[in-house]
Amino acid sequence: RGEAPVLELASVSAAYGPFRALFDVSLTLARGEALALVGSNGAGKTTVARVVSGLVTPSAGRVLVDGADLTAARAKPYHFARAGIAHATEGRSVFATLSVEENLTLSFRRARGRGGVRGGLELAYEAFPVLGRRRKQLAGTMSGGEQRMLSMARVLVEKPKVLVADELSLGLAPKIVGELYASLARLRAEGVSLLIVEQHVGHALRLCDRVAVLGHGHVTWSGPAAEATGIVTRAFAPAG
Numbered sequence: 355r356g357e358a359p360v361l362e363l364a365s366v367s368a369a370y371g372p373f374r375a376l377f378d379v380s381l382t383l384a385r386g387e388a389l390a391l392v393g394s395n396g397a398g399k400t401t402v403a404r405v406v407s408g409l410v411t412p413s414a415g416r417v418l419v420d421g422a423d424l425t426a427a428r429a430k431p432y433h434f435a436r437a438g439i440a441h442a443t444e445g446r447s448v449f450a451t452l453s454v455e456e457n458l459t460l461s462f463r464r465a466r467g468r469g470g471v472r473g474g475l476e477l478a479y480e481a482f483p484v485l486g487r488r489r490k491q492l493a494g495t496m497s498g499g500e501q502r503m504l505s506m507a508r509v510l511v512e513k514p515k516v517l518v519a520d521e522l523s524l525g526l527a528p529k530i531v532g533e534l535y536a537s538l539a540r541l542r543a544e545g546v547s548l549l550i551v552e553q554h555v556g557h558a559l560r561l562c563d564r565v566a567v568l569g570h571g572h573v574t575w576s577g578p579a580a581e582a583t584g585i586v587t588r589a590f591a592p593a594g
């Protein structure tokens with residue numbers, strides 16, 4: 355519909371020292387669209403996620419958010435965050451020595467101002483009732499799955515333009531994975547674009563519109579999720 359993509363990777367290459375991890379990777383994400391990034395171990399999925407959130411600077415190519423070239427601006431990760439990119443990973447973004455409610459309050463105050471805290475807490479506890487029941491518990495003593503819900507609750511309320519979710523379900527019980535995916539679907543319905551890196555391809559394919567397959571740092575296939583099932587099964591060797 356002629357709308358500029360929210361996120362565009364244009365011919366991105368990236369390396370770790372002498373090791374070249376990405377070759378000429380091009381991807382786009384429209385507003386409210388969900389893209390699953392799949393591929394075997396070491397294919398470069400996490401590296402793409404790091405490029406999108408500014409943690410890895412491409413050696414060639416460009417990263418554009420809403421048409422603005424962040425590569426040319428030599429943007430740091432916090433510039434990417436300010437431009438609307440959120441990176442959800444395993445609970446590493448929670449403050450271990452603060453309670454659940456203190457963690458949420460801090461980030462809602464930053465995102466919505468003092469007046470937005472109460473509404474944010476209501477939204478977060480509605481999406482993840484377990485957080486409401488454990489609001490006084492120190493975040494560092496929560497289980498891995500609970501900590502990931504805590505980071506997701508923050509993302510849910512902050513409403514970024516793009517959420518990069520890297521292996522969000524790794525090692526979690528199916529019920530918790532289900533809750534996390536329900537909250538991803540809710541975010542998407544609110545117009546947030548999703549880049550999903552996931553070993554649980556089934557969940558990712560149900561949620562996503564499009565799929566890109568990475569192999570040895572190259573995009574080897576991309577297209578609608580509905581056409582991806584056979585291709586993904588061949589490209590991807592599930593562990594266990």
Ligand code: ATP
Nearest residue numbers: 370371373375393394395396397398399400401402
């Ligand atoms: P997995 O599914 O196993 O997590 P991936 O597709 O996410 O794999 P990446 O983590 O992006 O793959 O890694 C791509 C390649 O880059 C791998 O060969 C990896 O060993 C290498 N690599 C990743 N991070 C670094 C680093 N910090 N230093 C050196 N090499 C790295």
